[in-house]
Amino acid sequence: VVTEFAYLFIWGLSGLAIARALELRGLIAVPIGFALGIALFVALGVVQIVANVSTSPIWTLTGTLLVGLAVWLWKVHSRPSPKQWLALALSGPALALTVFGLRKLNWIGWHSDTFRYLLAGSVLGINRVDLLSLNLITKRMAVYPLLLAPASDSSELHFASLTPLLAVATLWILGWLLWWASSTRASFSRTERALAVVVVLALLVTNNRFVWHASYLNGHLVFAAYLLLLSGCGWLRVRTQAIQPAACVVIQSASAIVVALDRPEGPLVAALALLPFTFHTKLSRFERHTPMLALGSVLFVWYAWVGWRYIVFGISIPSSCSGIWGLSVLLLAIPYLSQSPRLTFVFKRVLLLTELTLWVGLLGMAVRSPRILLDSLRAVVQNTVQDRASWGSSIWILALLVSISLIATRSPERHLLRFPVTTFVPLSFLLAYFRHEAYRDGDRDSLARMLFHFVPLSALLIGVSLFAEWRLPWRSRVSAPEAQI
Amino acid sequence: VNSTIRSRLERPFWLLIGGLLVACAVNVVQFRPIDDRAWGGYRVIHRYRSSDLVVIGRRGNGIVKQLYGFAFALRDAAPGATIYIPEGDEQPPVELRAQLLTFGGAEKLVPLRYNASEFAPKLSLSAHRIAKQPPGPLPKRLKHTFAILARTSNAPQDGEAIRTPAREFIFLQRKKLDLLVDISLVKGEFQRLKRGH
Numbered sequence: 001v002v003t004e005f006a007y008l009f010i011w012g013l014s015g016l017a018i019a020r021a022l023e024l025r026g027l028i029a030v031p032i033g034f035a036l037g038i039a040l041f042v043a044l045g046v047v048q049i050v051a052n053v054s055t056s057p058i059w060t061l062t063g064t065l066l067v068g069l070a071v072w073l074w075k076v077h078s079r080p081s082p083k084q085w086l087a088l089a090l091s092g093p094a095l096a097l098t099v100f101g102l103r104k105l106n107w108i109g110w111h112s113d114t115f116r117y118l119l120a121g122s123v124l125g126i127n128r129v130d131l132l133s134l135n136l137i138t139k140r141m142a143v144y145p146l147l148l149a150p151a152s153d154s155s156e157l158h159f160a161s162l163t164p165l166l167a168v169a170t171l172w173i174l175g176w177l178l179w180w181a182s183s184t185r186a187s188f189s190r191t192e193r194a195l196a197v198v199v200v201l202a203l204l205v206t207n208n209r210f211v212w213h214a215s216y217l218n219g220h221l222v223f224a225a226y227l228l229l230l231s232g233c234g235w236l237r238v239r240t241q242a243i244q245p246a247a248c249v250v251i252q253s254a255s256a257i258v259v260a261l262d263r264p265e266g267p268l269v270a271a272l273a274l275l276p277f278t279f280h281t282k283l284s285r286f287e288r289h290t291p292m293l294a295l296g297s298v299l300f301v302w303y304a305w306v307g308w309r310y311i312v313f314g315i316s317i318p319s320s321c322s323g324i325w326g327l328s329v330l331l332l333a334i335p336y337l338s339q340s341p342r343l344t345f346v347f348k349r350v351l352l353l354t355e356l357t358l359w360v361g362l363l364g365m366a367v368r369s370p371r372i373l374l375d376s377l378r379a380v381v382q383n384t385v386q387d388r389a390s391w392g393s394s395i396w397i398l399a400l401l402v403s404i405s406l407i408a409t410r411s412p413e414r415h416l417l418r419f420p421v422t423t424f425v426p427l428s429f430l431l432a433y434f435r436h437e438a439y440r441d442g443d444r445d446s447l448a449r450m451l452f453h454f455v456p457l458s459a460l461l462i463g464v465s466l467f468a469e470w471r472l473p474w475r476s477r478v479s480a481p482e483a484q485i
Numbered sequence: 486v487n488s489t490i491r492s493r494l495e496r497p498f499w500l501l502i503g504g505l506l507v508a509c510a511v512n513v514v515q516f517r518p519i520d521d522r523a524w525g526g527y528r529v530i531h532r533y534r535s536s537d538l539v540v541i542g543r544r545g546n547g548i549v550k551q552l553y554g555f556a557f558a559l560r561d562a563a564p565g566a567t568i569y570i571p572e573g574d575e576q577p578p579v580e581l582r583a584q585l586l587t588f589g590g591a592e593k594l595v596p597l598r599y600n601a602s603e604f605a606p607k608l609s610l611s612a613h614r615i616a617k618q619p620p621g622p623l624p625k626r627l628k629h630t631f632a633i634l635a636r637t638s639n640a641p642q643d644g645e646a647i648r649t650p651a652r653e654f655i656f657l658q659r660k661k662l663d664l665l666v667d668i669s670l671v672k673g674e675f676q677r678l679k680r681g682h
Contacts, residue, residue: 094497106533108541110526112548118538119553119580122587131583152587157538192498199505206512212529217538313579390523392515397508404504409497443527466501 002162003154005099007090011037015067016207021075022247028176031169032251035229038147038166038222039254040225041062045124045146046298050305055124056251057150104163109216111444112222116140117218118157121148134313137306138320143262144219158217162411166216170225174456175201177232178463184412200463204456207394213452219262220452226262227273227420230255230291234277235416235464236288245287252277253294260295264433265450267299267324271331272354272427273420278334279350280416289335296331299324320434329344351419358426365433375438376429380449382441389441389448405465414468417461421454488614528651539588550619555581555631556589558616559665562633562649564590569655569675572596577656577663602658606666606674608634613670615647628661634666 014028015037019029044063048055080088120136123129124145136145146405151158175197204210213221230252237248237297243279260270272290277283278292310317338347346353365389366373383389406418428447432438439447493499520528525545533541542549543557549558559566568591570576576596585591615637618630635649651667655675658664668675 044582087670103536106536108526108533108536108538109529110538110541111553112546114526114538115542115549117551119583119587123583128583128584128586131579131586133579136583138621149678160536188498195502196498199502202509203505203512206509206516208512208516208529212527215529259541310612387519387522390519390527392519393511394508394515397511401501401504405497409501443523462501462505466498468497470495470497 001096001100001103003150003156004103004159005096007057007061007150007159008099008161008165008359009069009095010065010465012091012095013037014040014071016062016114016425017068017072017076017475018250019247021071022250023244024247028173031172032229034165034169035173035225036251036254037064039226039258040067042143042146042258042261043254043298045149046142046302049124049129049142050301052129054127055129055149056127057125057146057153060146061150067328068217098165099161102164105160107164107215108160109212109214110218112481113444114217117144120145122152122157125149125152132309134309134315137309139264141219141261141263141266143222143258144303145220148217161480163216163221164214166221166225167210170221170228170456171201171204173225173229173232174204174460174463176230177460179238179257180240181460181464182467183242188467191232196463196466200459200466202399203459203462207455209391209394209452210455212390218449220449223259223262223269223453224456226255226258227269227453228460230259230270230273231417231420231457232460234459235413238277238280238282238413238416245284249287249290252291256291256295257298260299263305263450264320265427267295267327267425269420269424269453270295271327275354276351276416276419279338279347280325285335289338291376296328296334299328300332303328341481350439351415355419355423355426358423358430362426362433364431365430372432372436372438373429375406376432376447379439379441379445383448389443389445391448391451395451398458398462401462405462405468408471409465409468410471411464411468414461414464417457421458421461424454526610539664545623548624551621551624551627553584553588555663555665556584556587557615558631558633559585559591559654562615562635562647563651565592565652565653567591567593567595567653569595569597569653569668571599571601571656573598575600581663597655597678598681601656604655604674604678606671608664608666609672610634612629613637613667615649629658629663630661631663631665633665634670636669 012034015033015035016029017033018040019033020037024032043058043065044067045055045057045060048060116136117140120132120140121144123131123136125148147162148158159258178197178200179193182188182196185285213224233243233248233251233255237243256270256274259273260266274292274295278288280288303321306321307317307325310321337343384391387393402421406414428450432447439445442448486641506551517530520530525531535541539557542553566589568585570582573596576582582594587595610632613634613636614632615635616631616633618632623630633654635648635651637647649667651669653668654665655671656664657666
């Protein structure tokens, strides 16, 4: 209990210092701070791995604490008020009780993949990076193993309270984003705004798979939470004054890095999620380019290290590794390329062209080898229509609500949230080609679990659409445009 | 009433709220049946007796039991053991070494110069076996089965190991069998091996 509490408390405390330095005010600093603290811990862990220094989690934690302290001393000049001191003093026992209670609950979601993560986490925990096999490095990546590693300090394999607390933080952040989304239209009452938040959160809380992922030992919840932060905070920055530019840049950069190093498809999804912001005309150059440069730099270093591990194991570097390394170079070049007048035509239509490229790529793959696509489509139907992957009807209902929202309503800047969701449709099937294997039926299928990554973001997209206008032409004649804040 | 309905329909808010409420209702109705159909680790309404994932995993999933059985058996038989392994190109696969040090709870792996399949002390597999590969189909990824040999008078259980006071083991290979052998069973040969080293 003590080890688990210490790690969670320091993650929260350091993240809170960063959140306060970024001028995130009110209670939202708690869940976003928690997420930033975890991201900082992960980033330091990645540095330890690639720099070939001790990966003992206690050093990573010390680094996290010191960075949090340095940020506090450097940026947060005001002393905490007596009220804040009291809140801080009470948060310790409250967290201790939560950790104790969740540990007693023995509430664990798992399957055989969980043990791959546990193995990778334990190897990092005992400071033996040399024992990470290529399979563990390329499939389990860095983020979730780094979050499991500290448990080895208390001779355990995982922290029981981390995943449930991250699920609560995800809901909290989603609720906050929805509340601000509702503020973009003046004509809604507080009751209507509160109702919107409650109903959208209820959509997740009543979903069997969301609750399961709150206990599931795998990187899926981390992926979903940080993807929501990346796109949600970016959208919020463009639409409202709720978040400062620097805060948005830090949150997006940290989230993109966590998403990219959480799962093998992470680099592609993170890059796609950042793309609409990188070319957004309302944002300054600093805001547009910094997260993409951060993502590109981290991918460049990580995949250089992965390539080196291939060489150490005497295996030639596969295209899956060199391809992402090449992508990182492209991401680093985008800010410079975007200045070129010759490419203006491309960059003005970059979202459309990217989505089109993915579909054309899938079509090309399907023509060359239709079997993988057909088998994958069959598996998707079995898993979501015939309910072999425990989703019930929820995925199709969610898809229907997202489609109605996108087709029938109009909301400014909603494409920032929509782009990662819709591009994942062709990307998910392209991933089957990249791994040379079709998806399978049942809960064990990776696509059936990957769908979860987009559930919180889709819920936000629907939530934003609640405050939209009808797209239908006869409606637009009836309703006058409302005041926009 | 008509004007109220009309004014409500002029914005998508209430229609989408209705859709969301229907979705929530469907979720609630389907929640329990989904859980009833799901296998143990995929269930939401489920509470284990222990939080020890090694205990949970080996009971609940045949693949986990097969893939990590060697390390789990070592943890049962001799936690904190020292294991001698061949050095250089002859050493066991990286995954196996990782498993022995993590799930197996071995304290350290000590490299020695020998060949795991050529070092052939006289051994009786059946007389000293305290753990062996659990019964059942082997996963594709598993190329070798395993056994742990140590001094004991008890017979092994399937997939479980008998606790042994032995703290030092040497890693050997016989065809497609990985072996951890209690040093005291091969004392003479081991001393000669060490002297040679």
